Amino acid sequence: MSTQLRADAQRNLARVLDSAAELFAERGCDVSVDEIARRAGVGHATVFRRFPTKDALIAAVVSKQIRDLAAFVEEALVEEDAGEAFRAFVWHAGEIHARDRALYEGLPRCVEMPEVAEAKGELNELIERLIARAQEAGALRRDVAADDVSTLVGSAIRGALDSPEPELWRRYVEVVLDGLSTA
Amino acid sequence: MSTQLRADAQRNLARVLDSAAELFAERGCDVSVDEIARRAGVGHATVFRRFPTKDALIAAVVSKQIRDLAAFVEEALVEEDAGEAFRAFVWHAGEIHARDRALYEGLPRCVEMPEVAEAKGELNELIERLIARAQEAGALRRDVAADDVSTLVGSAIRGALDSPEPELWRRYVEVVLDGLSTA
DNA sequence: TAGTAACCGGACTGGCTCGTCCGTTTCTGG
DNA sequence: CCAGAAACGGACGAGCCAGTCCGGTTACTA
Numbered sequence: 286m287s288t289q290l291r292a293d294a295q296r297n298l299a300r301v302l303d304s305a306a307e308l309f310a311e312r313g314c315d316v317s318v319d320e321i322a323r324r325a326g327v328g329h330a331t332v333f334r335r336f337p338t339k340d341a342l343i344a345a346v347v348s349k350q351i352r353d354l355a356a357f358v359e360e361a362l363v364e365e366d367a368g369e370a371f372r373a374f375v376w377h378a379g380e381i382h383a384r385d386r387a388l389y390e391g392l393p394r395c396v397e398m399p400e401v402a403e404a405k406g407e408l409n410e411l412i413e414r415l416i417a418r419a420q421e422a423g424a425l426r427r428d429v430a431a432d433d434v435s436t437l438v439g440s441a442i443r444g445a446l447d448s449p450e451p452e453l454w455r456r457y458v459e460v461v462l463d464g465l466s467t468a
Numbered sequence: 469m470s471t472q473l474r475a476d477a478q479r480n481l482a483r484v485l486d487s488a489a490e491l492f493a494e495r496g497c498d499v500s501v502d503e504i505a506r507r508a509g510v511g512h513a514t515v516f517r518r519f520p521t522k523d524a525l526i527a528a529v530v531s532k533q534i535r536d537l538a539a540f541v542e543e544a545l546v547e548e549d550a551g552e553a554f555r556a557f558v559w560h561a562g563e564i565h566a567r568d569r570a571l572y573e574g575l576p577r578c579v580e581m582p583e584v585a586e587a588k589g590e591l592n593e594l595i596e597r598l599i600a601r602a603q604e605a606g607a608l609r610r611d612v613a614a615d616d617v618s619t620l621v622g623s624a625i626r627g628a629l630d631s632p633e634p635e636l637w638r639r640y641v642e643v644v645l646d647g648l649s650t651a
Numbered sequence: 652t653a654g655t656a657a658c659c660g661g662a663c664t665g666g667c668t669c670g671t672c673c674g675t676t677t678c679t680g681g
Numbered sequence: 682c683c684a685g686a687a688a689c690g691g692a693c694g695a696g697c698c699a700g701t702c703c704g705g706t707t708a709c710t711a
């Protein structure tokens with residue numbers, strides 16, 4: 286493994302990652318690196334020292350969120366009621382998208398980066414298993430895959446968030462879940 | 469009314485509008501004014517002479533699309549089968565979003581401009597009537613309004629278009645329509 | 652405690668964008 | 682055909698951004 290970072294550098298790195306995650310969540314991936322550095326209390330050169338490019342920083346934030354989500358799915362997979370497990374996953378993903386723009390905006394921007402591609406691959410595998418179980422239980426249409434669910438839920442929610450009504454996204458998730466359930 | 473434009477100016481204005489519509493459709497509203505001007509065969513100062521700001525140009529393109537869509541809804545309103553009329557509208561809007569990014573990206577960017585706000589107001593009124601008829605016919609959930617339908621359909625489709633599969637959006641529209649129909 | 656490598660951030664570069672200015676060209680009406 | 686108004690577009694300004702450089706500072710180690 287690479288050599289240990291100096292203590293101050295470690296602290297700064299953590300602050301940068303936290304600030305980036307916050308700002309990406311609140312205002313999307315278009316916030317400037319300068320602003321992230323400012324919130325972290327460092328110069329923006331310090332950001333570029335740890336992440337060769339802005340996309341690499343986004344990838345770090347996004348891949349962490351993907352791994353967190355994968356952990357959730359892993360738990361959902363041991364639930365007895367497969368249909369309920371699937372719905373719980375969708376609602377959980379919904380909550381994430383509703384309060385955090387990073388995943389939805391950042392993922393398409395850095396799917397190519399190996400770090401993110403790998404995490405997404407693992408997540409997708411888990412989601413596929415969740416889907417297959419729900420389909421076998423007769424609780425889910427047969428013609429949907431992991432990416433379909435992610436895209437439908439993600440974009441429906443992001444669409445809802447431009448509205449003044451803050452909880453509108455829940456109604457949209459209901460509609461999508463209804464559409465996804467077997468007719 | 470304002471005085472007539474000179475013949476060459478009229479021609480250039482038309483070329484600018486066409487080029488802008490094409491480029492916004494293909495690559496979204498982030499294409500630069502320079503590029504639009506280049507495709508139109510004019511200098512970019514000519515664009516700014518007709519439209520004080522880039523958003524004003526976007527508004528011109530978007531409001532035209534809205535009026536076209538409103539004309540379609542007006543026709544749909546005289547169909548006998550209210551549920552079928554609603555579904556036809558959704559599919560039509562789907563086709564538009566699937567081959568044109570301008571409306572989805574441009575509308576949120578210039579809803580404030582009176583030109584666009586007015587067109588959108590009229591369109592929404594028509595959609596509300598279409599929705600009300602479908603609801604009375606028992607073909608549509610009671611808890612959706614015009615903006616909900618526009619947002620759900622628009623964002624589901626835009627989400628589908630990042631995928632390699634070009635006709636994926638149709639499956640997503642099916643899911644949303646299923647979710648919107650009465651359970 | 653002193654030497655050194657790691658780290659820091661202000662200043663800089665280059666590129667892109669929207670929007671303006673002004674000298675030149677082109678249309679048009681008399 | 683010609684004068685003047687209208688329109689044109691190249692050049693410019695300002696602002697923002699990602700990414701680099703380098704002289705000064707700070708933390709670890711012996």
